[in-house]
Amino acid sequence: xxxxxxxxxxxxxxxxxxxxxxxxxxxxxxxxxxxxxxxxxxxxxxxxxxxxxxxxxxxxxxxxxxxxxxxxxxxxxxxxxxxxxxxxxxxxxxxxxxxxxxxxxxxxxxxxxxxxxxxxxxxxxxxxxxxxxxxxxxxxxxxxxxxxxxxxxxxxxxxxxxxxx
Amino acid sequence: xxxxxxxxxxxxxxxxxxxxxxxxxxxxxxxxxxxxxxxxxxxxxxxxxxxxxxxxxxxxxxxxxxxxxxxxxxxxxxxxxxxxxxxxxxxxxxxxxxxxxxxxxxxxxxxxxxxxxxxxxxxxxxxxxxxxxxxxxxxxxxxxxxxxxxxxxxxxxxxxxxxxxxxxxxxxxxxxxxxxxxxxxxxxxxxxxxxxxxxxxxxxxxxxxxxxxxxxxxxxxxxxxxxxxxxxxxxxxxxxxxxxxxxxxxxxxxxxxxxxxxxxxxxxxxxxxxxxxxxxxxxxxxxxxxxxxxxxxxxxxxxxxxxxxxxxxxxxxxxxxxxxxxxxxxxxxxxxxxxxxxxxxxxxxxxxxxxxxxxxxxxxxxxxxxxxxxxxxxxxxxxxxxxxxxxxxxxxxxxxxxxxxxxxxxxxxxxxxxxxxxxxxxxxxxxxxxxxxxxxxxxxxxxxxxxxxxxxxxxxxxxxxxxxxxxxxxxxxxxxxxxxxxxxxxxxxxxxxxxxxxxxxxxxxxxxxxxxxxxxxxxxxxxxxxxxxxxxxxxxxxxxxxxxxxxxxxxxxxxxxxxxxxxxxxxxxxxxxxxxxxxxxxxxxxxxxxxxxxxxxxxxxxxxxxxxxxxxxxxxxxxx
Numbered sequence: 042x043x044x045x046x047x048x049x050x051x052x053x054x055x056x057x058x059x060x061x062x063x064x065x066x067x068x069x070x071x072x073x074x075x076x077x078x079x080x081x082x083x084x085x086x087x088x089x090x091x092x093x094x095x096x097x098x099x100x101x102x103x104x105x106x107x108x109x110x111x112x113x114x115x116x117x118x119x120x121x122x123x124x125x126x127x128x129x130x131x132x133x134x135x136x137x138x139x140x141x142x143x144x145x146x147x148x149x150x151x152x153x154x155x156x157x158x159x160x161x162x163x164x165x166x167x168x169x170x171x172x173x174x175x176x177x178x179x180x181x182x183x184x185x186x187x188x189x190x191x192x193x194x195x196x197x198x199x200x201x202x203x204x205x206x
Numbered sequence: 207x208x209x210x211x212x213x214x215x216x217x218x219x220x221x222x223x224x225x226x227x228x229x230x231x232x233x234x235x236x237x238x239x240x241x242x243x244x245x246x247x248x249x250x251x252x253x254x255x256x257x258x259x260x261x262x263x264x265x266x267x268x269x270x271x272x273x274x275x276x277x278x279x280x281x282x283x284x285x286x287x288x289x290x291x292x293x294x295x296x297x298x299x300x301x302x303x304x305x306x307x308x309x310x311x312x313x314x315x316x317x318x319x320x321x322x323x324x325x326x327x328x329x330x331x332x333x334x335x336x337x338x339x340x341x342x343x344x345x346x347x348x349x350x351x352x353x354x355x356x357x358x359x360x361x362x363x364x365x366x367x368x369x370x371x372x373x374x375x376x377x378x379x380x381x382x383x384x385x386x387x388x389x390x391x392x393x394x395x396x397x398x399x400x401x402x403x404x405x406x407x408x409x410x411x412x413x414x415x416x417x418x419x420x421x422x423x424x425x426x427x428x429x430x431x432x433x434x435x436x437x438x439x440x441x442x443x444x445x446x447x448x449x450x451x452x453x454x455x456x457x458x459x460x461x462x463x464x465x466x467x468x469x470x471x472x473x474x475x476x477x478x479x480x481x482x483x484x485x486x487x488x489x490x491x492x493x494x495x496x497x498x499x500x501x502x503x504x505x506x507x508x509x510x511x512x513x514x515x516x517x518x519x520x521x522x523x524x525x526x527x528x529x530x531x532x533x534x535x536x537x538x539x540x541x542x543x544x545x546x547x548x549x550x551x552x553x554x555x556x557x558x559x560x561x562x563x564x565x566x567x568x569x570x571x572x573x574x575x576x577x578x579x580x581x582x583x584x585x586x587x588x589x590x591x592x593x594x595x596x597x598x599x600x601x602x603x604x605x606x607x608x609x610x611x612x613x614x615x616x617x618x619x620x621x622x623x624x625x626x627x628x629x630x631x632x633x634x635x636x637x638x639x640x641x642x643x644x645x646x647x648x649x650x651x652x653x654x655x656x657x658x659x660x661x662x663x664x665x666x667x668x669x670x671x672x673x674x675x676x677x678x679x680x681x682x683x684x685x686x687x688x689x690x691x692x693x694x695x696x697x698x699x700x701x702x703x704x705x706x707x708x709x710x711x712x713x714x715x716x717x718x719x720x721x722x723x724x725x726x727x728x729x730x731x732x733x734x735x736x737x738x739x740x741x742x743x744x745x746x747x748x749x750x751x752x753x754x755x756x757x758x759x760x761x762x763x764x765x766x767x768x769x770x771x772x773x774x775x776x777x778x779x780x781x782x783x784x785x786x787x788x789x790x791x792x793x794x795x796x797x798x799x800x801x802x803x804x805x806x807x808x809x810x811x812x813x814x815x816x817x818x819x820x821x822x823x824x825x826x827x828x829x830x
Contacts, residue, residue, distance in 0.1 A: 190246050
């Protein structure tokens with residue numbers, strides 16, 4: 042899996058840095074908590090740009106190369122920012138056999154972007170995800186934490202309109 | 207030390223509090239399925255409507271609770287009502303209006319709204335009749351052991367877990383049993399690992415128990431990565447204490463004092479319920495130092511996965527808990543010798559653990575009386591794909607695939623024909639129609655080229671192309687291969703290229719031989735389970751659906767009409783007006799026909815540019 046590294050400038054605030062500092066202070070004695078710290082950092086910044094990874098590496102006293110290795114290994118860690126509404130379409134088996142690809146294609150068409158990209162207005166980003174465990178409602182997608190089930194390509198415009206509104 | 211008697215007292219009091227009609231209990235108990243699937247289907251407005259209507263009627267003695275997955279995803283949102291002296295009533299496909307009507311009719315006046323009940327929805331009940339859930343075809347053949355509390359208790363309430371015999375097994379063990387006894391009961395029960403491999407659980411525990419060390423660990427694998435399987439999520443969301451209790455039992459039996467639950471970050475509700483369960487258990491002394499004065503210490507910690515399928519492999523999962531890239535380690539040394547942080551470790555998955563307290567409490571015989579000779583007990587399957595009743599089903603081992611699909615699953619929708627069932631996800635294989643009477647157990651599935659896996663069961667019908675399905679699974683493993691060993695990292699990619707050639711109609715018959723050769727090579731030489739099983743979907747489809755592969759290669763056709771590159775354009779004679787627009791648009795002069803007569807496309811000449819379809823105003827040109 043190749044990750045796209047963001048070219049957008051990093052806009053971290055002092056408040057965010059303070060929050061991250063607290064998280065690091067809490068876990069720095071235990072290197073096995075690196076992923077926990079990274080997950081919390083992503084919660085604070087929305088993604089893990091180079092600058093944040095440097096803070097974590099220095100704070101945890103773990104080589105930056107290791108931090109970068111972990112951030113690129115796991116699908117959950119994002120190196121570029123997500124849209125205000127992060128749309129993830131499940132392409133797990135149950136969804137796939139029920140036509141999730143067509144739903145995904147329609148979504149890309151409606152938003153004019155591909156997987157891993159963000160619309161210019163910063164509103165939507167699309168991602169193909171693995172099973173989210175709601176197979177009974179296949180095909181499904183999530184917009185942030187909200188799950189939409191039993192989708193067809195034709196239901197996409199109405200769902201997007203809800204968030205554009 | 208809490209005694210069995212004290213726990214029994216606690217249980218009886220807790221039970222009274224939720225039993226409808228009991229002096230200490232509510233007049234009625236209403237539960238709403240509030241797991242991920244229920245919420246996605248709209249359980250929130252239903253819950254709100256129930257509470258609002260009850261309040262408007264002043265019914266303060268009715269208990270409304272959120273419970274875990276009831277198992278019938280197709281019929282969510284689900285509301286169940288327990289009333290004194292009545293059988294439990296199951297309302298399905300609820301919404302706010304229906305909920306309000308149920309409150310006013312059933313709760314206020316004792317009149318069940320028959321048309322909203324499960325029997326009416328499945329068409330099994332006669333009009334006006336109410337069929338209990340347990341008598342529906344979906345439920346009748348099920349036996350709930352691992353899922354016994356899911357959809358019954360409020361998963362965030364320790365009290366309710368206690369009410370249904372929770373922590374009895376742990377108390378019994380700490381007061382009456384030696385570690386060796388626990389292992390012996392598990393060995394006798396015949397429980398095998400539910401995560402896929404099917405390794406005997408008692409034996410696994412005995413290996414760790416036999417290794418002396420200053421520190422040992424228990425690990426619960428809740429990194430349910432197999433797409434199409436969601437039983438572990440349901441157990442953690444619906445009955446988290448069962449896993450906590452089982453892990454403490456495992457700690458006692460193997461001599462471990464710490465445990466880790468590695469759970470997917472994609473399961474936020476499961477994480478929340480599990481963390482609450484651990485906190486509550488700790489507060490009441492079921493976890494911690496010197497548990498009930500027995501001298502046994504055990505504590506649990508939660509670690510979140512971050513979306514890597516390979517972390518479902520036991521050694522990769524342990525590497526991930528250590529905070530590193532989740533790459534597998536060569537075995538031996540096995541985790542029982544050198545596992546998490548280099549210490550002896552026992553790892554089982556969620557469903558395996560969920561069975562343990564029941565086995566310890568009720569004895570090995572209560573479990574090994576179910577199932578087949580070599581596969582005891584029950585197995586949870588996540589039914590999905592092209593099937594009427596999707597959901598979670600727990601059936602005794604040995605049930606046939608036909609029973610699962612036709613009776614419990616209600617068959618294939620839209621009158622389509624069954625083609626194959628995929629078990630074991632990206633590590634498993636497919637079962638064709640000719641083998642539908644196979645009875646499901648570990649060894650039978652392996653013998654026919656599939657595997658139990660974690661229990662995803664995806665049904666496919668005639669509209670699914672098996673080559674495309676094989677390609678889909680391989681695409682998954684290529685993406686998820688961690689890259690540590692060459693056979694898996696490079697080999698799966700090469701297999702993928704051949705499969706792409708096949709689905710694009712560019713392959714030769716030699717490519718099929720190469721694909722097979724490569725598949726066996728990867729199986730034999732990969733480091734971990736991911737690579738060793740990655741070729742299975744391809745091998746199984748090649749074995750059972752070779753004719754489809756040959757159609758793609760030799761005839762350049764996709765019989766199911768899925769592989770886009772192999773589709774041809776056709777003109778529907780009944781819709782064609784003979785306007786000649788398409789004929790003029792065609793760059794290769796592949797279309798013939800005179801004005802006002804139906805035209806025909808010559809597929810040998812057609813380059814599939816789609817210009818004709820774009821020009822046609824009558825929708826007469828189709829791709830199939």
